[in-house]
Amino acid sequence: MENNKISCEALAKVKAICSAHNNDAGELINILHETQNTLGYLPHEVQSLVAECLGVPATRVNGVVSFYAFFTEKPKGKHPISVCLGTACYVRGSEKVLDEVKKVLGIEVGETTPDGRFSLDCLRCVGACGLAPVMTIDGKVYGNVDPKNVKKILESDEYKD
Amino acid sequence: MEQNKINLTIDNIPVSVEKGTTILDAAKACGIEIPTLCHLNLKGTCVNNRPASCRMCVVEVAGRRNLAPACATTVMEGMEVRTSSMRVINARKTILELILSNHPHDCLTCGKSGNCELQDLARKLNVKEVPYDGGEVSCYAVDKTVSIVRDMNKCILCRRCETMCNEYQSVGAIGSMNRGFDTTVAPAFGKNLADTDCTYCGQCVAVCPVGALTEVDNTSRLLKDLADPEKIVVVQTAPAVRAALGEEFGYPAGTSVTGKMVAALRQLGFKYVFDTDFAADLTIMEEGSELLGRLGAYLEGDKSVKLPILTSCCPAWVNFFEHQFPDMLNYPSTARSPQQMFGSIAKTYWAEKIGAPREKIVVVSIMPCLAKKFECERDEFKTNGNPDVDYSLSTRELASLIKEANIDFKALQDADFDAPLGESTGAAVIFGATGGVMEAALRTAYELYTGKTLAKVDFTAVRGFEGVREASVNLNGTTVKVAVAYGLANARRLMEDIKAGRSEYHAIEVMACPGGCIGGGGQPLHHGDFDIVKARSKALYGEDAAKPVRKSHENPYIQKLYEEYLGKPLSEKAHALLHTHYFAK
Numbered sequence: 001m002e003n004n005k006i007s008c009e010a011l012a013k014v015k016a017i018c019s020a021h022n023n024d025a026g027e028l029i030n031i032l033h034e035t036q037n038t039l040g041y042l043p044h045e046v047q048s049l050v051a052e053c054l055g056v057p058a059t060r061v062n063g064v065v066s067f068y069a070f071f072t073e074k075p076k077g078k079h080p081i082s083v084c085l086g087t088a089c090y091v092r093g094s095e096k097v098l099d100e101v102k103k104v105l106g107i108e109v110g111e112t113t114p115d116g117r118f119s120l121d122c123l124r125c126v127g128a129c130g131l132a133p134v135m136t137i138d139g140k141v142y143g144n145v146d147p148k149n150v151k152k153i154l155e156s157d158e159y160k161d
Numbered sequence: 162m163e164q165n166k167i168n169l170t171i172d173n174i175p176v177s178v179e180k181g182t183t184i185l186d187a188a189k190a191c192g193i194e195i196p197t198l199c200h201l202n203l204k205g206t207c208v209n210n211r212p213a214s215c216r217m218c219v220v221e222v223a224g225r226r227n228l229a230p231a232c233a234t235t236v237m238e239g240m241e242v243r244t245s246s247m248r249v250i251n252a253r254k255t256i257l258e259l260i261l262s263n264h265p266h267d268c269l270t271c272g273k274s275g276n277c278e279l280q281d282l283a284r285k286l287n288v289k290e291v292p293y294d295g296g297e298v299s300c301y302a303v304d305k306t307v308s309i310v311r312d313m314n315k316c317i318l319c320r321r322c323e324t325m326c327n328e329y330q331s332v333g334a335i336g337s338m339n340r341g342f343d344t345t346v347a348p349a350f351g352k353n354l355a356d357t358d359c360t361y362c363g364q365c366v367a368v369c370p371v372g373a374l375t376e377v378d379n380t381s382r383l384l385k386d387l388a389d390p391e392k393i394v395v396v397q398t399a400p401a402v403r404a405a406l407g408e409e410f411g412y413p414a415g416t417s418v419t420g421k422m423v424a425a426l427r428q429l430g431f432k433y434v435f436d437t438d439f440a441a442d443l444t445i446m447e448e449g450s451e452l453l454g455r456l457g458a459y460l461e462g463d464k465s466v467k468l469p470i471l472t473s474c475c476p477a478w479v480n481f482f483e484h485q486f487p488d489m490l491n492y493p494s495t496a497r498s499p500q501q502m503f504g505s506i507a508k509t510y511w512a513e514k515i516g517a518p519r520e521k522i523v524v525v526s527i528m529p530c531l532a533k534k535f536e537c538e539r540d541e542f543k544t545n546g547n548p549d550v551d552y553s554l555s556t557r558e559l560a561s562l563i564k565e566a567n568i569d570f571k572a573l574q575d576a577d578f579d580a581p582l583g584e585s586t587g588a589a590v591i592f593g594a595t596g597g598v599m600e601a602a603l604r605t606a607y608e609l610y611t612g613k614t615l616a617k618v619d620f621t622a623v624r625g626f627e628g629v630r631e632a633s634v635n636l637n638g639t640t641v642k643v644a645v646a647y648g649l650a651n652a653r654r655l656m657e658d659i660k661a662g663r664s665e666y667h668a669i670e671v672m673a674c675p676g677g678c679i680g681g682g683g684q685p686l687h688h689g690d691f692d693i694v695k696a697r698s699k700a701l702y703g704e705d706a707a708k709p710v711r712k713s714h715e716n717p718y719i720q721k722l723y724e725e726y727l728g729k730p731l732s733e734k735a736h737a738l739l740h741t742h743y744f745a746k
Binding site for chain 2: 044056059066067
């Protein structure tokens with residue numbers, strides 16, 4: 001579905017990234033990194049185009065994309081949320097925070113809300129263990145998060161649009 | 162010479178092997194078979210799958226803390242290897258139990274039962290129970306095409322199929338996806354195999370150690386047709402089948418069992434037992450004439466002629482160039498494959514001869530190949546929806562059918578094919594081996610072009626098992642350069658040379674499978690022993706040498722077919738019945 005949304009402009013950018021790397025198949029991971037940084041995600045159409053530019057089968061590109069957790073085939077939300085599941089946060093109840101986020105937004109980890117506002121991921125430690133449990137939205141760190149406050153945070157004006 | 166030798170002991174046996182040898186091969190050299198599972202090395206081809214991922218071949222090396230995978234560890238001077246110590250046996254057993262803990266236990270009804278490397282290992286390592294439960298049991302939908310069935314629930318992730326598809330065939334229809342428990346070998350983007358560039362060569366099936374990749378089974382369909390008194394069920398058998406079928410019944414590889422195969426087919430209930438070899442002779446008439454036609458025009462200065470001409474007998478190769486080289490579809494010969502020529506002639510010329518409508522005739526083919534199943538289904542080979550060849554069975558399916566019908570294969574008296582579509586020459590029988598089509602074409606093209614009789618019909622330069630071979634033939638002062646390739650990665654290189662204008666050849670033969678059809682995806686499983694495939698070629702060249710007629714154009718039944726029905730090669734009728742066109746995909 002989202003495949004139809006890829007603009008010609010975006011595809012041209014992908015081609016430019018590939019040729020900046022001399023269409024070298026050995027540069028596949030770097031190319032995918034740059035492409036995801038540019039487009040936000042790696043839809044099938046884009047993966048196929050990368051495969052075509054590099055002269056490798058689409059299975060090779062899709063294999064790499066599906067292997068590394070960093071790569072995503074779905075567009076991220078406007079405000080990406082990360083809940084820390086590192087040891088300190090976990091023992092301080094971050095799983096409950098995560099459950100609450102899932103409940104409020106109605107999405108699972110790795111998914112994006114239908115309105116495209118939020119996407120949800122987990123991570124391991126942001127280096128703020130003193131503030132555990134920790135959650136980040138748009139890179140902004142929320143410390144000592146109480147599951148009861150999650151709804152309020154998500155409904156704050158910052159994330160309205 | 163001597164300084165390249167490495168001395169070591171394996172289970173206290175002193176061994177001296179070349180530098181760079183793996184422990185696995187060194188052990189084999191002194192008669193010790195170390196069990197393997199993911200390992201696959203088709204020696205003499207580019208296929209060497211040794212991801213060392215299954216760890217089944219672990220051995221103990223003195224002074225080394227961890228067990229070493231024998232398939233991926235090279236020998237070193239003074240090494241002391243133990244291949245069956247208590248520690249090794251326990252480790253192998255644990256590894257196997259862990260694999261089995263995530264493998265379905267439906268062996269009795271699995272298509273691979275009795276021929277499964279995992280099952281064999283479980284028996285060999287004396288596994289009586291699987292102590293590990295829990296874990297995640299994967300749940301994948303079975304993906305069925307017209308040729309190949311993928312059941313990834315049974316996959317043990319050895320990656321042999323991936324190596325065949327990517328490195329040997331350069332197709333890449335399947336590859337490793339996801340990670341951890343979710344890892345699977347699959348087409349990109351969760352597609353079904355039918356929606357990929359898969360050529361249906363079946364090499365993934367040929368090397369799968371378990372039941373994850375199998376062929377579409379047409380045996381029940383055939384039994385039903387054979388039991389129908391309204392139908393005239395006829396069979397054609399490809400050349401490579403007779404060279405391998407015997408292996409399923411205990412004959413050593415390379416035993417030709419043509420006579421017994423014909424007898425078994427008759428006993429199964431086929432009304433007529435014919436030979437694809439007849440159609441192979443016909444292919445040579447058409448393809449050979451096309452070659453001479455293009456060559457003649459080229460020599461007269463017509464530079465628009467497409468050379469080299471490419472053979473078109475191999476259906477996986479046809480699928481390959483339709484997908485990969487859609488702008489070069491005017492290079493291959495337009496001649497249909499022998500299977501399809503046979504079907505076409507059986508349902509026209511022969512149907513008229515016996516006075517039966519084509520709808521009553523069921524043409525079944527026995528093929529060493531899985532792509533042939535796909536070829537039968539192509540729309541261009543149907544008349545009013547009725548296919549020229551109704552369906553195809555692999556050599557393996559025929560063997561299981563013979564066993565199912567309780568036929569004592571070894572006790573059968575040799576029988577002969579039926580006339581007229583069962584008569585063939587030595588040129589046709591070698592179609593089953595790499596280089597055979599080219600050699601058959603050269604025998605006929607030479608004589609038709611020069612008007613001279615060949616002093617020696619053997620063109621040994623095109624024989625052998627090199628991935629790409631070339632030869633030159635002098636036709637009345639014109640040097641014709643030909644090449645022979647097997648493996649689609651080799652074919653791709655030749656195609657790219659043509660595209661870039663670097664190719665000097667006038668004709669190229671391509672077969673997708675290792676060693677040609679004798680190593681086809683539908684043949685009895687070689688379990689990684691390429692010598693078995695090589696032995697099959699001896700059976701074919703032996704049959705050729707023993708034939709009284711060894712040149713396609715001298716087949717009296719082919720001559721009669723042209724006299725009575727087709728006129729001459731490349732006639733309008735021949736074009737309608739024996740030629741095809743290709744589609745960019």
